Amino acid sequence: MVTASATREAGRRDPAFGGSLAFLLLSLPLGIVAFSLLVGLIPAGIGTAVVWVGLPILALVVLSVRGAARMERARVYALLDTYIDLPYLPLPPGRQVERWKARIKDLSTWRDIAYFFLLFPLGLVEFVLVTTFWATSLGLVGLPIYYRFLPDGAYFFPSYDLRWLTVDSTVSALPWAALGVLFVALSVALTKALAGLHARFAKALLGPTVAQRHRMEKAWNEVEEMNTVTG
Numbered sequence: 001m002v003t004a005s006a007t008r009e010a011g012r013r014d015p016a017f018g019g020s021l022a023f024l025l026l027s028l029p030l031g032i033v034a035f036s037l038l039v040g041l042i043p044a045g046i047g048t049a050v051v052w053v054g055l056p057i058l059a060l061v062v063l064s065v066r067g068a069a070r071m072e073r074a075r076v077y078a079l080l081d082t083y084i085d086l087p088y089l090p091l092p093p094g095r096q097v098e099r100w101k102a103r104i105k106d107l108s109t110w111r112d113i114a115y116f117f118l119l120f121p122l123g124l125v126e127f128v129l130v131t132t133f134w135a136t137s138l139g140l141v142g143l144p145i146y147y148r149f150l151p152d153g154a155y156f157f158p159s160y161d162l163r164w165l166t167v168d169s170t171v172s173a174l175p176w177a178a179l180g181v182l183f184v185a186l187s188v189a190l191t192k193a194l195a196g197l198h199a200r201f202a203k204a205l206l207g208p209t210v211a212q213r214h215r216m217e218k219a220w221n222e223v224e225e226m227n228t229v230t231g
Helices: 004-010 017-047 054-080 096-105 107-141 143-149 170-206 210-230
Strands: 155-158 163-167
Touching: 017 054, 017 107, 017 170, 054 096, 054 107, 054 170, 096 107, 107 143, 107 170, 143 170, 163 170
Parallel strands: none
Antiparallel strands: 155 163
8 A cells, every 4th residue: 555655755856946946045044043042942941950940941942843843844845845754753642741751752853953953054055055156157147248337347357456357348258158058057956956955854854764653653553542442
């Protein structure tokens, strides 16, 4: 029997360019926010846990991270067309203390935290690569148009003071524009490749491992048996 997740995986396509570009540009600001909150709240919660004040802070971190991870899975699916199964074990019935213990013991909670810690440096690298390649590509492609609006009506490479090459006519700008078209193709390929790598990274940390799948199946079977007995 083919599961729903297997069907989604079989039908998954490579990330679309538009979704890939939007995803990579959004990852850095989201990573900055997530990293800042985690660095601020986790030490504060641990430092004040001895007087019980930190326990609500740490509880807020756990709930917020698990909720943010659900939103991140949705973002990966919406923009990169990669479905990530929920990896969380079912919470046991009964007291809240037992349910909180289950959340803390669940490896997926800690993998969610690791993902958001790493989202900032990873998003920074992706943002720098994407913006650098696209700025270079579009700058070269548009050179036949905007060179005349530069100082002295020409483009000087590598700088205004160090003039190794001079572009002062449409004809002299055309070879650079042709090189820019090549860079555009490379930028598209790089954007999609980076997005694909990030999708696999997200699936590795935010999705269930093989061992977790087995534990989840076992846990859900136990819950169904318990519901059958009580019903």
